[in-house]
Amino acid sequence: MTDRPTDGSAGVPASRTAPAPDLAALAAAVRSIERGENPAAPAPRGDAAEARRKRREAMAAEAAAMQAAEAAEAAGTAATPQPAAPAEATTEDTPPVGTTDTTATPAAAGSTDAAGAATEDTATADADRDSATEGAGGEGPDGTGGTGTQDGPGPEAGEHGSEAADPAGTEGTAVAGPGDAGQAPDTAGAAAEHTGAEAAEAEADPRAEDTAAGPSGQERRAPHASGAGAGEHGREAFGADASSVGRAGRADAGGRGSGAQGGAAAASRKVEVDAGAVAATRVVLEEGGAPGELGEAAVRALGERAGEALRADPWLVLGLPGVRMEPADAFARALLGAECRPDDERRANALVGWLLERAADQGHTALRAADLESALAARAVPDPAAALASAAADGRVLVFPENPGKPGAEAPAEEDEEESEPDVPLLVGLDRYALAEESLADGCVRLLRSFESEGDGADWEQAAAGAPSRSAADLIRAAAGSGLVVHSGGEAAREEPVALVAAARAAGLRAYAAAYTANGRRRLADALGEDAAVTVEALLAGTQGPGRAPDGALALDVLAVLDAQQLGTEEAATLVEAVPDGARLVLSGDEHAMWSAGPGHAFADLLAAKICPRAASRTPDPGPIGELTSLVGIGELAPVDAPDKEVVVVPVRDPREAVHRTVQLVADSVPRALGVPADRTQVITPGHGGAVGTRVLNAALKERLNPGPGRFAGFDPGDRVVHVPVPGRTLPGTVVGAEPDGLRLECEDGPVLVPRADVAATVRHGWAITGHQAAGMRWPAVVVVVPGDAGPLLTRSWVYTAFARGERHLSVVQGADQGLAQAVAGPPAAPRTTRLVTVLRELATD
Numbered sequence: 001m002t003d004r005p006t007d008g009s010a011g012v013p014a015s016r017t018a019p020a021p022d023l024a025a026l027a028a029a030v031r032s033i034e035r036g037e038n039p040a041a042p043a044p045r046g047d048a049a050e051a052r053r054k055r056r057e058a059m060a061a062e063a064a065a066m067q068a069a070e071a072a073e074a075a076g077t078a079a080t081p082q083p084a085a086p087a088e089a090t091t092e093d094t095p096p097v098g099t100t101d102t103t104a105t106p107a108a109a110g111s112t113d114a115a116g117a118a119t120e121d122t123a124t125a126d127a128d129r130d131s132a133t134e135g136a137g138g139e140g141p142d143g144t145g146g147t148g149t150q151d152g153p154g155p156e157a158g159e160h161g162s163e164a165a166d167p168a169g170t171e172g173t174a175v176a177g178p179g180d181a182g183q184a185p186d187t188a189g190a191a192a193e194h195t196g197a198e199a200a201e202a203e204a205d206p207r208a209e210d211t212a213a214g215p216s217g218q219e220r221r222a223p224h225a226s227g228a229g230a231g232e233h234g235r236e237a238f239g240a241d242a243s244s245v246g247r248a249g250r251a252d253a254g255g256r257g258s259g260a261q262g263g264a265a266a267a268s269r270k271v272e273v274d275a276g277a278v279a280a281t282r283v284v285l286e287e288g289g290a291p292g293e294l295g296e297a298a299v300r301a302l303g304e305r306a307g308e309a310l311r312a313d314p315w316l317v318l319g320l321p322g323v324r325m326e327p328a329d330a331f332a333r334a335l336l337g338a339e340c341r342p343d344d345e346r347r348a349n350a351l352v353g354w355l356l357e358r359a360a361d362q363g364h365t366a367l368r369a370a371d372l373e374s375a376l377a378a379r380a381v382p383d384p385a386a387a388l389a390s391a392a393a394d395g396r397v398l399v400f401p402e403n404p405g406k407p408g409a410e411a412p413a414e415e416d417e418e419e420s421e422p423d424v425p426l427l428v429g430l431d432r433y434a435l436a437e438e439s440l441a442d443g444c445v446r447l448l449r450s451f452e453s454e455g456d457g458a459d460w461e462q463a464a465a466g467a468p469s470r471s472a473a474d475l476i477r478a479a480a481g482s483g484l485v486v487h488s489g490g491e492a493a494r495e496e497p498v499a500l501v502a503a504a505r506a507a508g509l510r511a512y513a514a515a516y517t518a519n520g521r522r523r524l525a526d527a528l529g530e531d532a533a534v535t536v537e538a539l540l541a542g543t544q545g546p547g548r549a550p551d552g553a554l555a556l557d558v559l560a561v562l563d564a565q566q567l568g569t570e571e572a573a574t575l576v577e578a579v580p581d582g583a584r585l586v587l588s589g590d591e592h593a594m595w596s597a598g599p600g601h602a603f604a605d606l607l608a609a610k611i612c613p614r615a616a617s618r619t620p621d622p623g624p625i626g627e628l629t630s631l632v633g634i635g636e637l638a639p640v641d642a643p644d645k646e647v648v649v650v651p652v653r654d655p656r657e658a659v660h661r662t663v664q665l666v667a668d669s670v671p672r673a674l675g676v677p678a679d680r681t682q683v684i685t686p687g688h689g690g691a692v693g694t695r696v697l698n699a700a701l702k703e704r705l706n707p708g709p710g711r712f713a714g715f716d717p718g719d720r721v722v723h724v725p726v727p728g729r730t731l732p733g734t735v736v737g738a739e740p741d742g743l744r745l746e747c748e749d750g751p752v753l754v755p756r757a758d759v760a761a762t763v764r765h766g767w768a769i770t771g772h773q774a775a776g777m778r779w780p781a782v783v784v785v786v787p788g789d790a791g792p793l794l795t796r797s798w799v800y801t802a803f804a805r806g807e808r809h810l811s812v813v814q815g816a817d818q819g820l821a822q823a824v825a826g827p828p829a830a831p832r833t834t835r836l837v838t839v840l841r842e843l844a845t846d
Contacts, residue, residue: 273299281307285317288331294320311335315350325354325379342380348387351376353396356430360599363832365437365569366429368402388428398434400427400835427835433599434835436573440602441839443576444484448612448844450581451483456507463503471617472499478613479558479584486564486606487588489617490633491778491804492626496617497560497588498527504558504584505532510546511558514539516566518731518749519777524562535749536561536571537729540578553580563776564589568598568728569836592633592828594775594801597728600834609840621804629804635796637824645673645809652815655691658785659700662692665783665811666767667704674809676781678705679720679734683768684802685785686793692785692815698765705767712738713759721745722766722773723754730773732766771798774805782806785813786820794823795830 277299282292284307297320298306310316314332317323333340355375359367376384392399402425460480467473475496478485504511513528514536515521524533538544546555564587579585589603621630624642631638640647652658666681688694708716715735723731723745733747742756754763784802
């Protein structure tokens with residue numbers, strides 16, 4: 001990332017003397033240019049009409065960065081290994097919640113007495129962002145729930161708020177976190193007073209994808225996550241938010257993301273930064289009371305003159321991983337002294353970007369301007385409207401009407417235009433997500449318009465006639481006549497896009513099926529063969545599938561993407577952009593499952609936009625597990641007949657009993673009764689923290705299944721782990737050993753070497769994982785733990801996703817009493833504010 005514009009003095013941001021433009025006027029100008037009403041007018045900064053051009057330029061730059069990084073790696077450039085210590089689990093006691101399930105059927109598997117009545121429970125509120133509250137996703141920046149959705153689907157069309165990813169206990173999932181509101185720089189208090197126990201538990205955030213995977217079976221070196229795992233105690237004192245610690249390539253203070261998803265982000269982390277610049281930046285950080293360990297992240301975000309930039313604009317520190325508002329104000333006071341004021345324009349600009357980034361962590365790609373203004377006012381910004389307008393004029397954010405008029409609608413007479421112009425609510429978004437939505441919509445419309453039937457209707461009809469089910473035949477017919485089809489259904493419906501790809505390959509077309517995870521790819525390969533099955537990231541990276549044509553597009557004719565609900569807006573845009581003109585793209589997903597960990601809900605928005613054929617599967621999921629998940633999907637929780645113990649409910653009274661029963665099921669009951677070994681049984685729980693979170697469960701499971709001293713940074717050979725090389729990418733694996741360079745893992749898609757410096761931040765024990773980490777994968781047996789303190793983490797979409805992970809057996813350790821039924825009957829997930837539906841409809845009608 002380059003340095004910010006300066007006024008000529010080193011690292012000093014250029015001053016703005018012009019008055020801030022009216023926000024509504026700027027949005028109106030953008031709309032006028034987008035509609036072609038004033039083609040001669042220059043596009044203002046922040047114009048969404050430039051979105052597609054800017055994104056393509058960014059993609060080209062990212063590709064160049066990846067190539068340069070790969071060349072450097074081939075030449076022997078590598079990160080210097082550093083010792084790493086495992087993160088320790090901490091919990092926080094709260095009174096217990098009722099845990100007796102009066103409706104559950106007594107468990108058939110496991111009957112020993114409880115380990116004793118526990119009198120304490122831990123709120124799962126520390127549940128990192130991999131367990132960030134789904135309920136918080138619906139809150140506005142002022143914490144009042146005012147964001148809503150932008151033309152989003154109803155409850156039946158999507159779900160999941162943001163169990164989104166990041167480990168280690170952060171208090172904050174709402175945009176306006178506790179203790180932030182109203183804290184002006186002169187009243188914020190000492191930075192060292194902030195919560196830090198969670199920050200000390202920092203781990204990796206599964207949010208975006210890494211596309212640096214090597215060929216199957218070949219060992220891959222995980223990209224070095226700069227700054228991750230180091231200096232946690234310093235961050236604790238500074239008040240860093242652990243939900244962001246370890247996230248290399250985070251957005252800068254202006255809200256601009258420092259990298260795309262996938263391989264480009266991974267490539268950027270491979271490039272070494274100037275040690276002198278890092279050292280100089282550390283001096284400035286420590287002078288202001290911030291941990292010097294943030295120096296490398298600052299240089300990556302702000303450029304080699306980051307120290308000078310921070311000294312000139314201390315609030316740029318808000319763009320660094322995990323930094324919260326109050327410590328940023330304290331940092332500014334330390335550097336600016338008496339010049340530090342709550343009405344400082346630099347502070348307002350940084351706050352706008354910071355609030356939008358926090359909203360993105362909850363899944364929003366935009367927020368209502370009114371909600372942002374309320375949040376700014378709560379943080380002592382004297383003129384929030386002017387602050388937003390200034391950020392928009394400066395290009396830091398983009399502004400759009402929330403509900404623009406339909407294209408082609410009759411415009412008011414020119415002389416009456418000023419009087420008749422209604423007040424239109426405005427949406428404000430970071431450019432990276434606005435560009436992604438524009439690019440995704442443009443790509444979808446391009447596929448629809450570039451598609452031409454090749455006169456092979458008879459062949460497709462013959463393929464449909466031979467399809468394994470009526471729903472598969474319907475999908476084949478839909479794909480035969482359109483360049484873009486959206487397909488929805490449960491686990492059993494996966495056979496329908498598989499049938500489509502098989503029929504297309506039989507007809508001589510270059511057809512592929514892409515899964516979101518390696519586990520999903522393995523299941524596709526079992527049905528289609530190794531050559532036809534890929535993962536999304538490996539397809540885009542070129543390590544699986546057909547590779548690229550000379551024009552850079554994927555060399556294929558038909559692509560079916562399964563688990564499409566897991567695609568964030570940026571990931572979906574990158575994928576759609578890579579599909580060539582004239583090809584057929586089928587996006588297949590489960591509308592009841594959890595939404596993406598990243599911002600947006602592209603699959604649900606495509607369903608809601610209704611711009612292309614939609615094929616809804618009528619194939620029910622089989623067996624008692626399928627019956628149960630189907631009921632959950634429609635908001636019902638009822639007993640199911642399970643004569644062969646396919647579904648077992650284990651009521652528990654308290655957290656201690658929940659842990660005891662879980663270990664008993666995995667280690668004894670399930671292997672004995674069903675023949676499924678412990679290493680093929682997966683435990684799923686809502687969050688990492690709490691008395692029944694992944695940390696506590698993994699400690700108990702390790703003690704029973706693979707006890708050891710943890711001689712490799714807290715791990716022993718044989719430990720089940722999950723590796724999160726970059727946000728959004730979870731790789732289950734097993735520890736096979738260690739060497740000076742790092743920790744060796746055997747993952748589903750091959751061996752992986754995790755650099756020593758990254759082990760603490762990117763590897764955690766994996767006998768128990770969260771619902772978001774489990775999405776897109778299945779195991780022969782699953783034990784789902786429902787603690788009484790899950791709170792807003794427990795949603796219908798989480799329950800649906802967790803229950804559906806079991807192929808043969810599902811045990812439910814039920815400690816939530818009636819809370820489970822209430823969660824299933826409630827909304828699928830917190831709403832997300834996006835613009836994609838509007839953009840899709842506008843482009844489709846142009």
